[in-house]
Amino acid sequence: MTALLNIQSLTVDRGPARILDRVTLEVGQGETVALVGESGAGKSTIATAIMRLLGEAQTSGQITLDGAGDLLALRERDMVGLRGRRLSMIFQDAGAALNPSYTVGRQLISAVRRNLGLDKTAARARAIELMTQVGINDPEARLTAYPHQLSGGMQQRVMVAIALAADPDLLLADEPTSALDVTIQAQIVRLILAQTKARGAACIFVLHDLALASQACDRIVVLYAGQVVESGPARDVLENARHPYTRQLKSCVLEIGTRDLIAPEGTVPSHRDMPRGCRFATRCPRVQDRCWAEAPPLEGGAHSFACWNPE
Amino acid sequence: MTLVEPARRGARSIFLRRPFFTLALLVAVGYVLAAIFAPLVAPYDPVAQDFNAMMQAPSGAHLMGTDSYGQDILSRVIFGARYALIIGFFAVAIGAIGGLIVGLAAGLSGGWVEWALMRLIDSILALPSLILAVAFIAILGQGVDKVVIAVGLSMIGPFARTVRADVLQVRVQLFVEAAGLMAIPRAVIIWRHILPNVIYPLAVQVTIRISEAILVSSSLSFLGIGVTPPTPDWGLMIAEGRAFVSFAAWMSAMPGFALALLLIALSIVGDGIREEFDPKLKGKA
Amino acid sequence: MIRQAFGKVGQTLVVLFIVSFASFGLLKLAPGDPIQIMLGSEYSPEAYAALSAQLGLDQPFLTQYLDWAKNFVQGDWGTSYVARTDIFTYGFLEALPVTLTLASFSLAFAILIGVPLGVLSAVKKDTIFDAGAAVFALTGTAFPSFLLGILLIWFFGVKLGLFPVMGYVSPWQDFWGGIYHMILPALTLSTYFIAMITRLTRATLIEVLAQPYIAAARARGEPGWRVIWVHGVRNIALPLVTILGLQLGTLLQGTVLTETVFNLPGIGQMLTSAVLGREYGVVQAGVMMTATLFIVVNLLVDLSYPFLDPRLRDRK
Numbered sequence: 001m002t003a004l005l006n007i008q009s010l011t012v013d014r015g016p017a018r019i020l021d022r023v024t025l026e027v028g029q030g031e032t033v034a035l036v037g038e039s040g041a042g043k044s045t046i047a048t049a050i051m052r053l054l055g056e057a058q059t060s061g062q063i064t065l066d067g068a069g070d071l072l073a074l075r076e077r078d079m080v081g082l083r084g085r086r087l088s089m090i091f092q093d094a095g096a097a098l099n100p101s102y103t104v105g106r107q108l109i110s111a112v113r114r115n116l117g118l119d120k121t122a123a124r125a126r127a128i129e130l131m132t133q134v135g136i137n138d139p140e141a142r143l144t145a146y147p148h149q150l151s152g153g154m155q156q157r158v159m160v161a162i163a164l165a166a167d168p169d170l171l172l173a174d175e176p177t178s179a180l181d182v183t184i185q186a187q188i189v190r191l192i193l194a195q196t197k198a199r200g201a202a203c204i205f206v207l208h209d210l211a212l213a214s215q216a217c218d219r220i221v222v223l224y225a226g227q228v229v230e231s232g233p234a235r236d237v238l239e240n241a242r243h244p245y246t247r248q249l250k251s252c253v254l255e256i257g258t259r260d261l262i263a264p265e266g267t268v269p270s271h272r273d274m275p276r277g278c279r280f281a282t283r284c285p286r287v288q289d290r291c292w293a294e295a296p297p298l299e300g301g302a303h304s305f306a307c308w309n310p311e
Numbered sequence: 312m313t314l315v316e317p318a319r320r321g322a323r324s325i326f327l328r329r330p331f332f333t334l335a336l337l338v339a340v341g342y343v344l345a346a347i348f349a350p351l352v353a354p355y356d357p358v359a360q361d362f363n364a365m366m367q368a369p370s371g372a373h374l375m376g377t378d379s380y381g382q383d384i385l386s387r388v389i390f391g392a393r394y395a396l397i398i399g400f401f402a403v404a405i406g407a408i409g410g411l412i413v414g415l416a417a418g419l420s421g422g423w424v425e426w427a428l429m430r431l432i433d434s435i436l437a438l439p440s441l442i443l444a445v446a447f448i449a450i451l452g453q454g455v456d457k458v459v460i461a462v463g464l465s466m467i468g469p470f471a472r473t474v475r476a477d478v479l480q481v482r483v484q485l486f487v488e489a490a491g492l493m494a495i496p497r498a499v500i501i502w503r504h505i506l507p508n509v510i511y512p513l514a515v516q517v518t519i520r521i522s523e524a525i526l527v528s529s530s531l532s533f534l535g536i537g538v539t540p541p542t543p544d545w546g547l548m549i550a551e552g553r554a555f556v557s558f559a560a561w562m563s564a565m566p567g568f569a570l571a572l573l574l575i576a577l578s579i580v581g582d583g584i585r586e587e588f589d590p591k592l593k594g595k596a
Numbered sequence: 597m598i599r600q601a602f603g604k605v606g607q608t609l610v611v612l613f614i615v616s617f618a619s620f621g622l623l624k625l626a627p628g629d630p631i632q633i634m635l636g637s638e639y640s641p642e643a644y645a646a647l648s649a650q651l652g653l654d655q656p657f658l659t660q661y662l663d664w665a666k667n668f669v670q671g672d673w674g675t676s677y678v679a680r681t682d683i684f685t686y687g688f689l690e691a692l693p694v695t696l697t698l699a700s701f702s703l704a705f706a707i708l709i710g711v712p713l714g715v716l717s718a719v720k721k722d723t724i725f726d727a728g729a730a731v732f733a734l735t736g737t738a739f740p741s742f743l744l745g746i747l748l749i750w751f752f753g754v755k756l757g758l759f760p761v762m763g764y765v766s767p768w769q770d771f772w773g774g775i776y777h778m779i780l781p782a783l784t785l786s787t788y789f790i791a792m793i794t795r796l797t798r799a800t801l802i803e804v805l806a807q808p809y810i811a812a813a814r815a816r817g818e819p820g821w822r823v824i825w826v827h828g829v830r831n832i833a834l835p836l837v838t839i840l841g842l843q844l845g846t847l848l849q850g851t852v853l854t855e856t857v858f859n860l861p862g863i864g865q866m867l868t869s870a871v872l873g874r875e876y877g878v879v880q881a882g883v884m885m886t887a888t889l890f891i892v893v894n895l896l897v898d899l900s901y902p903f904l905d906p907r908l909r910d911r912k
Contacts, residue, residue, distance in 0.1 A: 053811050076820070084817025097812035100907055101830045111816045146906040162816055430607070434614040437887045439845030441852060442867070449871045449879045450625050526740055530849075533742050534856055534864075536871045549743060553857070556746055557754045564750075567743035578738040 002066055004029045004202050005050070005170055010061035012045055012054065012226075017271040019045050019057070021226045024298070027170065029066075032193065032203045034213035034234070036249065037223035040268055043206040044092075046223075047172040050204070051089050052079050065170075084115045088163035089172040090192070093179040094155035098147035104158045105143025108165070115166035130161040134191060153184040157191065164195055171196050171203045178208070189216055210249050214238040222246050225268050225279040232303030242303070242310040244286050278308065286311070325587055332583035338576040346392040355383035357390040357543040368561060375565040378551060380541075384562065387543035388569045394544050395573065398459050399525035405463025406524070407517050410470020411509070417471065418478025419501070432475070435468030441527050443468075448536050458537045462528050466520060473516055474509055481508040511588075518584050522577035529570055545570045601899055608895045615887040616668070619880045620661050626876040668884070674877040676870075687866055687881040694764055694862035695851050697774070701782035702847065703840070706789030711829070711836075713790070714797020719824060721802060729794055736791025741850050745784035745857035752780060764860045781858045785850045789843070796839055800832040807831075834904045841897030848886050 005027040012020040020042045027033050035043040048054050050063055052071060063071040068082060091097035099107060105127065112130070113123040124143075131139035134157040147155055156176060163171055173192055177185035189205075193216055196203045207213045213220050213234065220237040222230040222245065230243040241247050267283075275281045278291040286309045298306040326333040345352055360380040369376040375384035417428035435443070440462070447461035481504065531537030532546030540547060545566040552562030632639075648654045652663055667673070673683035717729040752758045759780045767774025804810065805828055813827045814820075852864030859865075863882050870878035902909045 048811075051815050053814055080817055080819050082817075083815055089812070089815040091808055091812055091815075093808060096808040099809040099813065099827050099831070101905065110818075115817055146909075148907045149910065159812070165816075430610050430614055433607075433611045434618065434887075437611060437615055437845075437890045438883065439849035439886070439890070441849035442845075442883060442886050445852070445867050445871060446622060446879060446883050449874075449876060450622065522738070529740065530742065530853055533853065534868045536868055546742075549746065553746055556750050560750050560754075563743070563746045567740070567746065571739050571743055574740060575735060575738040579734065582734075 008062040034217035041223040042226040088168040230305040335576040335579035353386035355386040390543040402462035402524040406466025409467035413471040414474025418475040440465040519581035702786035705786035710793025718801040
């Protein structure tokens, strides 16, 4: 079976800063992959790069979508045709991702019309159906609401409805619950998973919670300072973490009410003083001389990791 | 103990970081020098009429040509810088001082007095400065001094508004409240704590608004209700040349470009000063 | 929201009252005794007292003001001796429409040219085009309009002979003729506003385009032009309308100059000739009309906010 999405050696530079460094990643049909790491690790950049919405950053490498070829080589016009139809994205803060000047109905219906080619009446019916699917009560009344009139959870449900309107092959969920109350977070994650599973869509879930990632996703990819440090089946990575950074992440808990992990001690080195060898060396409890000199390659088949001195 | 301080951004001087600002500043300084040394620089007497040399095109003898009275336009343009800068400076001074008083009063009084003063400022602001200046000219009559007063009075509104906004900002600062609690005389609070925080942004405003004052005053002269002939005022010269534009375009164009260049230079200088020193823009870059 | 609106209207009325009071005071402050002027050099004290009583000038100041205000509201604005007509006809029925026509043409020019220029400039940020637009915006906002008018007359009128250089034709009577006569004046007046709108549109649109909802719109497959014009420009309407309202004063004072340059019989010409002829009643009428226009338009701007930004509709 060919992979749905194959990312080869994706590198993203923004000015002097290297945000992603030779990231390689594969997503199968209908597979759910979690990207985990601290903020600034490059998780969101991967999602944004797949959508080709990075703006002024320089991108190199390949992002191959089954049936569409290398996304980075496509003309913008063809890319526009893929967005919303085969690739969809859900954003961190749904309140900011909905245009404040238009009703949610207008935004949802226009997405349905555009991506499914329906007429006005049919699009409206489909919009109501979608809103019901994502668990919005009284959808007809909600269509005329402006984004600010809805709760955060409701806004994110609308975003899910918009993203799934055209049954995409791949859904990119960029920390979709980080702006929400803790009580609603699980609901939204479950909703996204249930809806993607029901449609047979694959999903890349950007998360910062390793435990949640292992429950929700088939595979986990751990990122550190723009590089993949460990990747493998969810249960395997959680129970048998090999990279010291993954271990540290595991022992950290999510602080209530904040978006970020209580990070492992120390901070990610800035792009100016990035170590020549392993980027985690500055914070690693198992650091050796070799780690400073040489960057470890990502090796190991289904469960791979990049470390000279794995646990 | 001022709250606001100029943004210090590294050791590189403002002149290197902002080449356009530096250029514009040099141009503005050039105008000031020309104005100060006008009698030395100007080749002719600006009001000397020569009926043998009427409406001559720019030439070696008259670099910017002559007008319909045979007056040398270059000399008039140079002396015009004097009037423009003097009128601009004194008008802004009147506006700034008046605005400071009204703004302080509005910002410090509170209650219905503040409300009434604010509505008063609103009413002044309801009239564009040129229209207001025209109204004052109607009462005062024409002449350089009248123009200065009219333009100055018409600028009180905008100055008062910014002063009041600054006062309100300082007023909520804890140290002023604390000083008030300690029963220090009101005048001392104003003098020590409020004035320093208000004067600084006001100074920035003054540099920005000088060009506005020059524009309004030359507009008055252009309308024929400002400075009276034969004063070498740019606005007046442009108006005089207007009738001859079809065959002696330089009569309007020369003083016009002198005015335009000064205004553009001052606006670049003003923008630079504002971006560099205005605390409200700090950090936005 | 309704309560807020009432508050705004109330404030506006107070400001209008102050302006009218000041305008009335202007007439009183004006040098010269109107009765002396009307009676000429030789008159008897009886005649003076009679005329004074007839005009109500022997009444207390406040009574005089109230009388004046009542007359003003009823359209009785006094008589202009220079124009030999009553000031209401001269100012309100004849001059004001000219000024309004010029102002609205210029505003239309400014929006139709300035917004697209600003949008292009924002989209092509940091290109040659953007730099060119920035230079134009800077020059355009600082360049004196009356000089620009003369240059346009010289170039388009005299050198090329393309446009009439003077005079006014009402577009309400002769539509194409009116537009033809209005192009140069409107271009003169609107240059400043084109430049200003270009600057403002660029700055605010760059901010808006960085918002997540823009990325979200693109992520659901909206084409680039729709993202910019539907999702971007819609959200700069509020700052744009606010600034245009505040800059209306600048527009009105620009009309005064432009009318003089192009010989258009609007409020500007009325004011100028009134000052020269020492007709304080006419100056007063001009001041009142300008101020009222400014105040009312800004009230409308304030009241339009909830329509421009839905988020302001539900605010208590």
